[in-house]
Amino acid sequence: MQTKIILEEKDLPKHWYNISPDLPEPMSPPLHPGTKKPIGPDDLAPLFPMSLIAQEVSMEREIEIPEPVRAVYKQWRPSPLFRAYNLEKFLDTPAKIYYKYEGLSPSGSHKPNTSIAQAFYNKEAGIKRISTETGAGQWGSALSYAGAIFGLDIEVYMVKISYHQKPYRKSLMESYGAKCIPSPSETTNAGRAILEKDRNSNGSLGIAISEAVEVAAQNSNTNYALGSVLNHVLLHQTVIGLEAIKQMEIADVYPDIIIGCTGGGSNFAGIVLPFLGKAIKENKNTRFIAVEPSACPSLTKGKFAYDYGDTMHLTPLVKMYTLGADFMPPGFHSGGLRYHGMSPLISHLKNHSYIEAESFFQNDCLKSGITFAKTEGIIPAPEASHAVHGAIAKALECKRDGTAKTILFNLCGHGYFDMKAYEDFLAGTLDDSLFDETSITESLTKLPVL
Amino acid sequence: MQTKIILEEKDLPKHWYNISPDLPEPMSPPLHPGTKKPIGPDDLAPLFPMSLIAQEVSMEREIEIPEPVRAVYKQWRPSPLFRAYNLEKFLDTPAKIYYKYEGLSPSGSHKPNTSIAQAFYNKEAGIKRISTETGAGQWGSALSYAGAIFGLDIEVYMVKISYHQKPYRKSLMESYGAKCIPSPSETTNAGRAILEKDRNSNGSLGIAISEAVEVAAQNSNTNYALGSVLNHVLLHQTVIGLEAIKQMEIADVYPDIIIGCTGGGSNFAGIVLPFLGKAIKENKNTRFIAVEPSACPSLTKGKFAYDYGDTMHLTPLVKMYTLGADFMPPGFHSGGLRYHGMSPLISHLKNHSYIEAESFFQNDCLKSGITFAKTEGIIPAPEASHAVHGAIAKALECKRDGTAKTILFNLCGHGYFDMKAYEDFLAGTLDDSLFDETSITESLTKLPVL
Numbered sequence: 001m002q003t004k005i006i007l008e009e010k011d012l013p014k015h016w017y018n019i020s021p022d023l024p025e026p027m028s029p030p031l032h033p034g035t036k037k038p039i040g041p042d043d044l045a046p047l048f049p050m051s052l053i054a055q056e057v058s059m060e061r062e063i064e065i066p067e068p069v070r071a072v073y074k075q076w077r078p079s080p081l082f083r084a085y086n087l088e089k090f091l092d093t094p095a096k097i098y099y100k101y102e103g104l105s106p107s108g109s110h111k112p113n114t115s116i117a118q119a120f121y122n123k124e125a126g127i128k129r130i131s132t133e134t135g136a137g138q139w140g141s142a143l144s145y146a147g148a149i150f151g152l153d154i155e156v157y158m159v160k161i162s163y164h165q166k167p168y169r170k171s172l173m174e175s176y177g178a179k180c181i182p183s184p185s186e187t188t189n190a191g192r193a194i195l196e197k198d199r200n201s202n203g204s205l206g207i208a209i210s211e212a213v214e215v216a217a218q219n220s221n222t223n224y225a226l227g228s229v230l231n232h233v234l235l236h237q238t239v240i241g242l243e244a245i246k247q248m249e250i251a252d253v254y255p256d257i258i259i260g261c262t263g264g265g266s267n268f269a270g271i272v273l274p275f276l277g278k279a280i281k282e283n284k285n286t287r288f289i290a291v292e293p294s295a296c297p298s299l300t301k302g303k304f305a306y307d308y309g310d311t312m313h314l315t316p317l318v319k320m321y322t323l324g325a326d327f328m329p330p331g332f333h334s335g336g337l338r339y340h341g342m343s344p345l346i347s348h349l350k351n352h353s354y355i356e357a358e359s360f361f362q363n364d365c366l367k368s369g370i371t372f373a374k375t376e377g378i379i380p381a382p383e384a385s386h387a388v389h390g391a392i393a394k395a396l397e398c399k400r401d402g403t404a405k406t407i408l409f410n411l412c413g414h415g416y417f418d419m420k421a422y423e424d425f426l427a428g429t430l431d432d433s434l435f436d437e438t439s440i441t442e443s444l445t446k447l448p449v450l
Numbered sequence: 451m452q453t454k455i456i457l458e459e460k461d462l463p464k465h466w467y468n469i470s471p472d473l474p475e476p477m478s479p480p481l482h483p484g485t486k487k488p489i490g491p492d493d494l495a496p497l498f499p500m501s502l503i504a505q506e507v508s509m510e511r512e513i514e515i516p517e518p519v520r521a522v523y524k525q526w527r528p529s530p531l532f533r534a535y536n537l538e539k540f541l542d543t544p545a546k547i548y549y550k551y552e553g554l555s556p557s558g559s560h561k562p563n564t565s566i567a568q569a570f571y572n573k574e575a576g577i578k579r580i581s582t583e584t585g586a587g588q589w590g591s592a593l594s595y596a597g598a599i600f601g602l603d604i605e606v607y608m609v610k611i612s613y614h615q616k617p618y619r620k621s622l623m624e625s626y627g628a629k630c631i632p633s634p635s636e637t638t639n640a641g642r643a644i645l646e647k648d649r650n651s652n653g654s655l656g657i658a659i660s661e662a663v664e665v666a667a668q669n670s671n672t673n674y675a676l677g678s679v680l681n682h683v684l685l686h687q688t689v690i691g692l693e694a695i696k697q698m699e700i701a702d703v704y705p706d707i708i709i710g711c712t713g714g715g716s717n718f719a720g721i722v723l724p725f726l727g728k729a730i731k732e733n734k735n736t737r738f739i740a741v742e743p744s745a746c747p748s749l750t751k752g753k754f755a756y757d758y759g760d761t762m763h764l765t766p767l768v769k770m771y772t773l774g775a776d777f778m779p780p781g782f783h784s785g786g787l788r789y790h791g792m793s794p795l796i797s798h799l800k801n802h803s804y805i806e807a808e809s810f811f812q813n814d815c816l817k818s819g820i821t822f823a824k825t826e827g828i829i830p831a832p833e834a835s836h837a838v839h840g841a842i843a844k845a846l847e848c849k850r851d852g853t854a855k856t857i858l859f860n861l862c863g864h865g866y867f868d869m870k871a872y873e874d875f876l877a878g879t880l881d882d883s884l885f886d887e888t889s890i891t892e893s894l895t896k897l898p899v900l
Contacts, residue, residue, distance in 0.1 A: 002524075004524065008456065009453065074454065075826070106823075106827030106829075148827075149536070176824060373598070373625050374625075376525070377526075419617075422621050426621070426625070
């Protein structure tokens with residue numbers, strides 16, 4: 001009875017997997033926020049190095065992982081794949097539950113898979129500083145770690161509600177030598193504009209993106225980095241699924257259902273895209289389920305439309321499932337999932353029914369997180385507890401129907417920095433009714449007209 | 451260039467290593483606190499199951515790890531051994547630095563190596579509840595995790611200063627279903643007696659032990675568990691060193707110097723004892739260095755004498771390096787190292803010069819912790835930062851002397867729950883002069899007379 005399937009360093013993927021050439025339907029191009037015409041590489045050059053812009057639009061199936069990036073990956077990769085024997089036993093389900101665990105990275109989540117790559121390419125391009133935003137702090141920590149490794153200054157705009165909920169995230173970023181600023185802040189035009197309207201703003205990923213983009217756009221030695229959403233970010237995360245394919249082969253099973261939580265879509269993409277590529281090419285019948293919070297349900301209640309990625313409308317327009325760039329998600333505990341939009345690639349896959357989506361309330365997810373901790377030992381990040389809950393729901397369906405499905409989910413991070421969520425859950429003080437349906441309807445009326 | 455050496459589940463040790471039969475000099479026996487005569491198994495029976503009492507005095511070299519314990523170990527074991535290439539490069543040292551990383555366990559340290567074993571044996575003996583103490587919270591979390599796995603109620607007395615410094619530790623224990631009480635508390639005679647003398651007592655491990663022992667002694671379905679100090683606890687930790695021996699063989703090097711931090715001595719023993727056994731049997735010339743805090747320097751400034759393990763003199767008298775059971779360590783940040791005494795086994799080894807000891811101030815250790823985070827990515831627990839600092843000090847000696855020694859240290863846990871220490875360090879508010887030498891002199895005058 002093998003609990004975890006581990007790979008050796010020599011099994012670390014040498015390439016990321018780019019699904020673009022395998023997609024039967026092409027994606028809609030991003031549009032310039034001013035001209036509303038498709039953007040070209042030059043439009044993105046003030047923010048990103050050319051190597052990453054090239055990856056953003058690449059049609060190569062395999063993109064080589066640079067050796068210096070692989071060298072850092074080896075600090076925690078290949079990551080283990082676990083069979084959740086204890087959880088299965090507790091649920092008394094005939095389902096086989098596997099999880100890929102990304103929480104063993106130095107900053108505790110899947111995020112370094114891309115932060116290390118992005119820092120490397122920026123360093124190579126002569127950039128001195130990177131500005132970024134972070135929700136729960138996973139991304140900010142991961143980029144701060146990457147900045148320390150490659151010698152770059154990192155400036156992180158952290159969504160204010162998370163900044164206060166998770167003060168240790170700031171300390172971690174600062175320990176890596178980075179700067180962490182609560183957003184909305186007084187340091188940018190975008191931040192000041194929001195504060196003028198609402199001094200007590202909780203902040204949101206949309207606002208923090210506006211601040212970080214502004215800083216990068218105004219400083220030539222500074223680039224911007226995004227922790228999710230963009231094609232190149234999702235690309236870097238495919239190491240997760242590529243490893244998982246090998247590990248499931250060793251376990252001699254193939255998943256019937258693959259589950260991940262979605263905020264911007266990157267950890268979900270990481271585990272799903274390589275399996276989805278196989279499903280398309282080998283005509284496999286695998287279900288891919290994105291799990292999102294009921295309080296910020298872009299895939300399940302949003303509209304598939306062109307919208308801005310940020311609150312201040314500084315980013316290109318992208319075709320995605322969106323709740324409207326003006327939507328202000330309530331201050332629930334999964335800061336990493338409080339985003340009004342969704343990765344264009346994941347949105348495209350949902351629109352063409354390659355993937356499904358489900359939404360759950362945070363109390364149910366955190367309850368499943370506790371069940372997981374008591375059986376498998378690991379306390380999931382509140383974001384990851386959505387994937388746990390999705391997997392438990394499917395395992396209980398198997399129990400009801402008497403079917404022995406193989407479920408694989410991505411446990412994208414641990415919750416050591418997020419214990420306030422569990423404290424509040426255990427105290428019974430978490431409110432699931434925070435969510436206001438009319439605010440979505442309203443914000444969707446303001447989608448840009450093309 | 452291999453960054454980490456991993457073992458497969460099949461390489462997980464099947465036995466713990468008991469050094470007792472290999473010790474040329476016998477240890478002094480523990481004495482009954484009342485009669486001052488050597489204690490027998492029956493004296494310990496109110497607190498521990500017979501299986502653990504047998505391990506405490508066993509002269510068998512190899513003690514089998516029960517299969518249910520190995521099954522849980524597989525959640526995180528074998529743990530990786532890292533070569534610290536980045537740190538070596540940063541220090542510009544000819545030394546080779548290796549570290550065994552125990553922070554990937556569900557509760558974040560080496561402690562589950564023994565909590566899982568202790569919970570198993572207690573469950574087997576029909577016990578329903580275990581009471582214990584915890585300093586920084588690593589042990590309390592680990593026992594809470596073990597309680598969840600084996601279905602035992604866990605009650606943790608947590609040293610008050612750590613309880614307030616690390617509120618998330620409490621949330622983690624509660625997520626595992628355990629109860630966490632700040633010590634000194636009003637719930638025990640021991641706690642009330644301390645509070646009567648000092649309402650603002652920071653607490654100490656010595657006091658918390660008194661509370662937990664009292665609870666176990668007064669309830670027949672309740673046992674007591676200790677996270678360090680005792681022979682059986684150190685025994686369970688030898689999986690660390692046993693794995694490390696195999697991993698160093700794979701790396702094709704043998705350590706010249708092995709370093710661990712010491713509070714009660716268990717993580718140090720875990721990595722050192724198997725190598726020390728080899729050194730004794732194969733006449734190897736390895737240095738074993740215990741690193742302790744200057745603010746609680748039992749091995750470097752204590753006396754090798756019979757003393758009580760707790761403040762209220764409820765425990766047996768053991769021969770150990772002690773600062774006196776009345777010594778109240780200042781409220782510095784490595785709660786796991788704030789213990790007046792030391793494991794009798796480690797003390798015995800020190801007294802016979804098998805091992806050396808050094809002490810360092812917390813600001814120096816946390817500074818090294820930051821250096822480690824910036825180079826190797828992992829933020830060490832403040833306790834573990836002592837081992838990091840010890841290793842860095844030795845690597846810099848190698849640089850000075852131009853010698854290419856191989857240094858191995860145990861990174862016993864991560865610091866995700868301890869970011870307040872780094873926050874205070876970065877803010878420059880940590881005071882190393884807290885330590886008062888006369889308080890040791892005074893407390894040592896009160897050692898029990900036999």
